Amino acid sequence: MQTRRAWMGSGMAAEHTGLERNMESRHLTMISLGGVIGTGLFVSSGYTIHQAGPLGAILAYAIGSLLVYCVMLSLGELSVAMPYAGSFHLYTKRFIGPGSAFTVAILYWLNWAVALASEFTAAGLLMQRWFPHSPAWVWSAILIGAVFIMNILSVRLYGEAEFWFSSIKVFAIVAFIVVGILAITGIIPIAGYEHAPLLTNFYNEGLFPNGIIPIFSTMLTVVFAFSGTEVVGVAAGETKDPEVAVPKAVRTTVLRLTIFFIGSIGVMAALIPWHQSGVDESPFVLVFQSIGMPFAGDIMNFVVLTAVLSAANSGLYVCSRMVWALGKERMLPAALAKTNFHGVPVYAVMVSMAGSLLALLSSVVAASTVYLALVAVSGLATLVVWLSVSACHILFRSELKRGGKPVEKLGYRAPGYPLVPIASIVLCILALVLVVLDPAQRSTLYYMIPFVGLCYAFYYGREAWRKKHSTEIDAAQ
Secondary structure: OHHHHHOOOOOOOOOOOOOOOOEOHHHHHHHHHHHHOOHHHHOOHHHHHHHHHHHHHHHHHHHHHHHHHHHHHHHHHHHHHOOOOOHHHHHHHHHOOHHHHHHHHHHHHHHHHHHHHHHHHHHHHHHOOOOOOOOHHHHHHHHHHHHHHHHHHOHHHHHHHHHHHHHHHHHHHHHHHHHHHHHHOOOOOOOOOOOOOOOHHHOOOOOOOOOOHHHHHHHHHHHHHOOOOOHHHHHHHHEOOHHHHHHHHHHHHHHHHHHHHHHHHHHHHHHOOHHHOOOOOOHHHHHHHHOOOOOHHHHHHHHHHHHHHHHHHHHHHHHHHHHHHHHHOOOOOHHHHOOOOOOOOHHHHHHHHHHHHHHHHHHHHOOOOHHHHHHHHHHOHHHHHHHHHHHHHHHHHHHHHHOOOOHHHOOOOOOOOOHHHHHHHHHHHHHHHHHHHOHHHHHHHHHHHHHHHHHHHHHHHHHHHHHHHHHHHHHHO
């Protein structure tokens, strides 16, 4: 502990935060997986194969995995040295500036608040498969209450719930990959093939049936599919022994994500011709139905529902910790940093849930205006966070060097420095360039840039007002 505290420096010394360190390494790993593995893999992955082709989809996910790995290594080093809840904005505040810290935190909060709204909507629609004559909003309301209760009671309950939610998803993916390999090699029969399919789908219509360009256009979607891994940094402040838990979570999360995403995509591409893949039906369901698995649709509906609840659970947790951190730093009202006797920031959870419900309401009454703008602004938040983490890693090492402190005494050192943060910055910039070049995504910037400007203007305008107000009070006294 003494070694870790030595690297925190002024303004980052260890202090009582009110939060409790009750999460274990297994919780941290599953929380990170839970934030990533969702409908993007279970449903939308077929779209990636359809656009980029079998080999192109695997290449796109491989590039995305490399970016995630680089960001997670940087985040692991920072989180062990400075394990605070809401870590992104604290690192940004220290190494870049308070205005940037406020903007990063607000963007990331909005990202998850909008995601929460969509998850609750999806959950209600999924329940209608089993209860077709019931209104979707009733199920959404029930699941909203359940997620809220899990987050409000204790951080350990949240971590335990997320562990089991993620475990169900992981089991489904492993089963899919194993069954898929058996079908690919001809050990079990699959409809549409008289012999073992092997890897014929990868080359029978050319390696890249739609050309090279779709690999890069779908890579942007892939990058967003991996968003959520950075939750490790947010949860580090509530984890037992972060020096041990965080590096372990970084290693296991990236390895599992690579295996799960690339393994699943490989199986899908080998068993489903690329031109038959899409978003009309889950490729998981298509494969299970092709091998004659009974109740494949109901089983996958349950798995996707679990994935949605897992993402909502993680989303509310992340939202509340970002609000708590902003309250702790007096960037928002200090009351939002108060915790209950279980160490849960109740007011921050309530504000975050209210924000997600407002986003949900806007998706119903103003889908083409307000909600569209919210989705656009939150769309690039993950890239902004990843860029800030990588930049803070470089600035952190520079500060250590100026202070004459040896990096050998760090609790965890990211291997491959400085190539790791540089590579992640280059890949993030490449993804932003793709946004500019893609007409379908370009409108995101039209909302994002002015919103970022408003965040900076609000922060510095409020700071100027505070300074003027405090000066007037001092003069009166």
